[in-house]
Amino acid sequence: MSTNKDYKWIGTRPIRPDGADKVTGRAAFGADKNLPGMLHAKILRSPFAHAKILSIDTSAAESASGVLAVMTSADMPDLASEMGEAGESAVDFRDLSHNILASGKVLYHGHAVAAVAATSAKLALAALKLIKVEYEELPVVLEIEDAMADDAPILHEDQFTPGGSKDKPSNVAAKMKLPRGDIDKGFAEADIIIEREFTTPTVHQGYIEPHAVTASMSASGHADIWCCTQGTFVVRAMTAKVLGMDVGKIKVTPSEIGGGFGAKTTVYLEPIAVKLSEKTGRPVKMVMDREEVLRATGPTSASVIKIKLGATNDGKLIAAQGSLKYGAGAFKGSPMAPGCMCVFASYEIPNFLIRGFDVVLNKPKVAAYRAPGAPMAAFAMESLMNEMATKLNLDPIEFRLKNAVKEGSVAAYGPKFPVIGFVETLEAAKAHPHYSAPLGKNQGRGVGTGFWFNIGMQSSATINVNESGSVTVITGSADIGGSRASMALFVAEELDISYDLITPLVSNTEEAGYCDVTGGSRTTFATGMAVVKASKNLVANMRKRAAKTWGIDIDDVTWEDGAAIAPAAADKQPLTMAQIATSAAKTGGPLTASASLTAQGAGAGFGVHICDVEVDPETGKTDVIRYTAIQDAGKAIHPSYVEGQYQGGAVQGIGWALNEEYVYNDKGVLQNFGFLDYRMPVANDLPMIDTVIVEVPNPSHPYGVRGVGETPIVPPLAAVAEAVNNAAGVRICHLPISPPRLLAEIDAK
Amino acid sequence: MSKTHVTTTINGDAVEYLCEVDQSLLDVLRDTLELTGTKEGCATGDCGACSVSLDGRLVCSCLVLGVEAEGKQIETIEGVANGTELHPIQQKFLENAALQCGICTPGFIVATKALLEKNPDPTEEEARYYLAGNLCRCTGYDKIIRAVLDAAAEMRGAA
Ligand code: FES
Ligand code: FES
Numbered sequence: 001m002s003t004n005k006d007y008k009w010i011g012t013r014p015i016r017p018d019g020a021d022k023v024t025g026r027a028a029f030g031a032d033k034n035l036p037g038m039l040h041a042k043i044l045r046s047p048f049a050h051a052k053i054l055s056i057d058t059s060a061a062e063s064a065s066g067v068l069a070v071m072t073s074a075d076m077p078d079l080a081s082e083m084g085e086a087g088e089s090a091v092d093f094r095d096l097s098h099n100i101l102a103s104g105k106v107l108y109h110g111h112a113v114a115a116v117a118a119t120s121a122k123l124a125l126a127a128l129k130l131i132k133v134e135y136e137e138l139p140v141v142l143e144i145e146d147a148m149a150d151d152a153p154i155l156h157e158d159q160f161t162p163g164g165s166k167d168k169p170s171n172v173a174a175k176m177k178l179p180r181g182d183i184d185k186g187f188a189e190a191d192i193i194i195e196r197e198f199t200t201p202t203v204h205q206g207y208i209e210p211h212a213v214t215a216s217m218s219a220s221g222h223a224d225i226w227c228c229t230q231g232t233f234v235v236r237a238m239t240a241k242v243l244g245m246d247v248g249k250i251k252v253t254p255s256e257i258g259g260g261f262g263a264k265t266t267v268y269l270e271p272i273a274v275k276l277s278e279k280t281g282r283p284v285k286m287v288m289d290r291e292e293v294l295r296a297t298g299p300t301s302a303s304v305i306k307i308k309l310g311a312t313n314d315g316k317l318i319a320a321q322g323s324l325k326y327g328a329g330a331f332k333g334s335p336m337a338p339g340c341m342c343v344f345a346s347y348e349i350p351n352f353l354i355r356g357f358d359v360v361l362n363k364p365k366v367a368a369y370r371a372p373g374a375p376m377a378a379f380a381m382e383s384l385m386n387e388m389a390t391k392l393n394l395d396p397i398e399f400r401l402k403n404a405v406k407e408g409s410v411a412a413y414g415p416k417f418p419v420i421g422f423v424e425t426l427e428a429a430k431a432h433p434h435y436s437a438p439l440g441k442n443q444g445r446g447v448g449t450g451f452w453f454n455i456g457m458q459s460s461a462t463i464n465v466n467e468s469g470s471v472t473v474i475t476g477s478a479d480i481g482g483s484r485a486s487m488a489l490f491v492a493e494e495l496d497i498s499y500d501l502i503t504p505l506v507s508n509t510e511e512a513g514y515c516d517v518t519g520g521s522r523t524t525f526a527t528g529m530a531v532v533k534a535s536k537n538l539v540a541n542m543r544k545r546a547a548k549t550w551g552i553d554i555d556d557v558t559w560e561d562g563a564a565i566a567p568a569a570a571d572k573q574p575l576t577m578a579q580i581a582t583s584a585a586k587t588g589g590p591l592t593a594s595a596s597l598t599a600q601g602a603g604a605g606f607g608v609h610i611c612d613v614e615v616d617p618e619t620g621k622t623d624v625i626r627y628t629a630i631q632d633a634g635k636a637i638h639p640s641y642v643e644g645q646y647q648g649g650a651v652q653g654i655g656w657a658l659n660e661e662y663v664y665n666d667k668g669v670l671q672n673f674g675f676l677d678y679r680m681p682v683a684n685d686l687p688m689i690d691t692v693i694v695e696v697p698n699p700s701h702p703y704g705v706r707g708v709g710e711t712p713i714v715p716p717l718a719a720v721a722e723a724v725n726n727a728a729g730v731r732i733c734h735l736p737i738s739p740p741r742l743l744a745e746i747d748a749k
Numbered sequence: 750m751s752k753t754h755v756t757t758t759i760n761g762d763a764v765e766y767l768c769e770v771d772q773s774l775l776d777v778l779r780d781t782l783e784l785t786g787t788k789e790g791c792a793t794g795d796c797g798a799c800s801v802s803l804d805g806r807l808v809c810s811c812l813v814l815g816v817e818a819e820g821k822q823i824e825t826i827e828g829v830a831n832g833t834e835l836h837p838i839q840q841k842f843l844e845n846a847a848l849q850c851g852i853c854t855p856g857f858i859v860a861t862k863a864l865l866e867k868n869p870d871p872t873e874e875e876a877r878y879y880l881a882g883n884l885c886r887c888t889g890y891d892k893i894i895r896a897v898l899d900a901a902a903e904m905r906g907a908a
Contacts, residue, residue, distance in 0.1 A: 015844065016846070018851075019842075019848070020835065020843070022851035023830075023842050023843060023854055024827070024830050024839065025784075025786015025787070025825070025827050029785075029788065029852055031779075031785075031788075032779075032785040034783070122769075206886045207850070207852075207886055208788075208790040208796060208798055208850075208852045208884055208885070209790065209852040210789070210790070256852075257850060258790075258850050258853075259850045259886050259887055261886070287789075289791075290793065290796075480849070480850060481849035481850060481887060482849060638846075640845075640892070641846060641849070643892075644846055644849050644887070644888055644889075644892060647888060647889035647890075648849060648887045648888050650889060651888075651889030651890070652889075674791060674793050674795060675790070675791050675793070675795035675796050675884060680884060680886065681889075682882075682884060683877040683878075683880045683885075683890045683893070684877040684878045686877075686889065686890055688891050689889050689891045
């Protein structure tokens with residue numbers, strides 16, 4: 001492993017290769033793809049949150065002006081329930097299909113029921129009104145605990161709780177249990193025990209770019225899909241499954257992607273666009289509007305989390321118990337499991353019991369959102385850690401240091417931690433001037449920490465050398481925040497050539513080797529690993545070419561400064577990469593190298609955030625006035641984009657803590673379906689977000705990289721809540737800490 | 750429905766187009782004229798991704814009708830650079846890594862240009878308030894605000 005070495009390129013901050021196109025408007029995003037003769041399709045959505053579909057009559061719409069095709073779930077194959085790996089987590093393809101177009105029942109307000117393709121978006125919208133759907137309304141269930149009740153309205157008559165009744169269907173789709181030691185004994189030995197229940201609301205990822213796709217089906221049965229996605233290969237796999245096609249007949253070309261944060265790892269529109277294109281023989285474009293995005297795509301789970309924590313007077317955690325309930329939305333698959341695995345992962349606790357529940361209810365099916373499941377769990381656990389520190393009269397960071405996991409600790413979810421940087425990150429937070437800066441009236445400070453596993457999975461990379469010695473690097477990993485720059489930096493470092501000679505491309509599913517989704521903070525880690533491996537293969541190949549040219553043994557050729565050299569043969573002038581490339585025809589043909597792998601050893605990421613707020617006791621309004629995000633990156637390949645991940649994640653967490661929530665009426669109709677009322681942080685809500693990059697290299701990566709994208713959203717919820725507690729003297733267990741809620745708490749004091 | 754004929758100026762070019770009376774300027778730019786650099790994030794005036802300048806005034810093009818452009822001067826993101834030479838604001842956005850996904854970037858750059866034309870030396874707070882109508886979900890605004898202040902300093906130096 002190459003650590004503590006001076007790198008020429010790794011760790012520098014060059015301008016990103018795709019930057020110029022993005023500041024001039026040239027970069028093409030999802031909705032920017034147009035094809036000649038293209039149709040526009042729109043979706044009819046359910047006006048009820050829970051209802052049986054008795055009949056759908058599309059005849060009037062079909063004969064409406066400009067309409068070329070109408071489709072419903074009847075146009076898609078009837079799939080049996082089948083779990084498959086897609087994206088970061090498992091998915092049931094039948095659920096996926098029924099989410100794309102409702103079959104038999106609608107399960108949330110905004111659930112897609114039918115789609116119309118017409119010569120213009122306006123005509124398609126007009127035709128939607130001509131589709132007659134007969135519904136039988138059913139009782140609606142929106143809250144997790146209501147959905148778990150014995151007499152709850154049942155969403156799926158064929159869903160039974162594993163290990164539960166086999167006759168009585170249930171909204172509890174899955175349960176999980178993680179035990180260690182003996183909690184009764186542990187709590188009996190505890191000097192202080194705190195128990196509280198925490199809730200978090202449904203929130204949306206809030207990417208600025210709505211979902212968009214253009215699809216074109218050829219007469220030979222090949223489908224071309226252009227869309228904004230975090231994973232072209234996932235779009236291909238899901239579309240193939242849902243439409244009963246072979247993956248080899250689908251080509252997915254990624255546009256630039258205007259944010260995803262995990263939610264663009266599934267499909268909503270793509271199979272519909274392909275099917276409508278097949279029906280009409282014309283390209284079909286579909287673009288969601290903001291209301292559709294909020295009503296019917298990937299929010300993340302609301303949660304109800306109860307934790308009981310026991311510690312001894314010397315500040316050691318001795319027992320913990322957690323019950324974590326996550327709302328999945330209309331179909332199973334909340335991030336309950338990662339939530340359970342994360343909740344106690346940062347601390348050494350000899351006795352614990354974790355129980356998790358995955359609960360369906362009449363809201364849109366949740367999608368991944370940055371460290372899925374972890375922020376809610378950390379809100380509960382870290383809030384209690386802060387309260388416990390106060391009770392123990394210990395500094396909150398000191399208290400965490402006494403219990404922090406380190407190399408060799410057995411993680412709550414099973415494996416032994418390799419080299420990790422939690423202690424180093426806590427120490428860096430403690431030493432930061434922010435931590436000891438004075439506070440004013442109505443101001444308070446809070447800390448929170450966060451953990452995320454990070455993942456490896458499959459990646460491929462190809463490097464082609466041009467005859468001038470410049471190179472193209474091709475991967476299939478969507479660039480959602482600067483990963484092209486990282487890929488170019490890896491190649492520059494490995495080949496020892498200038499960053500400017502490298503063009504990194506994100507290519508389609510037919511030209512790039514297989515890559516799993518850009519998610520789980522895996523791209524710089526795993527695709528980066530493939531790029532490094534391909535670079536090493538290329539260097540070996542170029543050394544071979546030089547050896548051949550010189551008529552010496554390859555072992556006598558080394559690579560330095562972008563050239564082959566023969567240290568032992570003084571008469572051999574270095575052969576530069578350009579020279580080797582120019583003469584490639586004579587030494588064995590074009591220079592190209594590939595690598596593919598299943599990356600092992602993703603390094604866990606730990607973060608510590610320090611937040612200062614000022615609370616207005618008259619209005620209950622909270623302003624974040626200073627914020628510092630400290631996190632172990634392993635090794636920052638392009639530090640600016642690492643900082644950007646810390647800052648962006650922190651601010652999403654601040655929004656989650658202070659403002660964001662889905663507001664439903666009792667019929668299950670979302671009331672705040674636009675950016676005006678679904679209030680995400682804007683520039684004047686925030687201070688600068690300071691960052692500290694801690695670097696404890698991941699021994700499994702050639703440059704020590706750990707994923708960085710997800711951890712930053714984990715600490716803020718508790719950090720903000722604790723800061724509010726210290727400013728206003730009220731302990732908030734229910735998010736968001738909106739002004740009316742905080743004011744009520746202050747008044748009740 | 751018959752369309753209305755509109756004569757206008759976009760990024761210095763004389764442009765004519767036909768549009769429906771209820772069509773937004775954003776849709777005209779993107780769909781009719783294929784100037785897709787201007788983005789749609791909401792179509793309700795809440796995100797700023799569609800920012801353009803209309804007779805020197807910063808507007809959300811999703812809230813302006815295509816027919817309202819008659820006789821006006823429009824400037825979009827496509828007109829900010831001088832040929833292949835980036836505007837200092839664009840250059841500073843790149844140098845400061847002020848974009849992650851980049852979907853908000855055209856709107857921020859057009860809005861920043863409008864800000865700096867009015868106020869060449871904004872404080873951090875003034876920049877934050879002026880740009881409060883532009884949503885960015887990726888960056889947390891830190892690097893955007895730094896890029897704006899950096900660009901302002903550069904442009905004052907150059908002036
Ligand atoms: S698209 Fe115009 S403000 Fe959002
Ligand atoms: S960079 Fe993605 S929304 Fe601003």
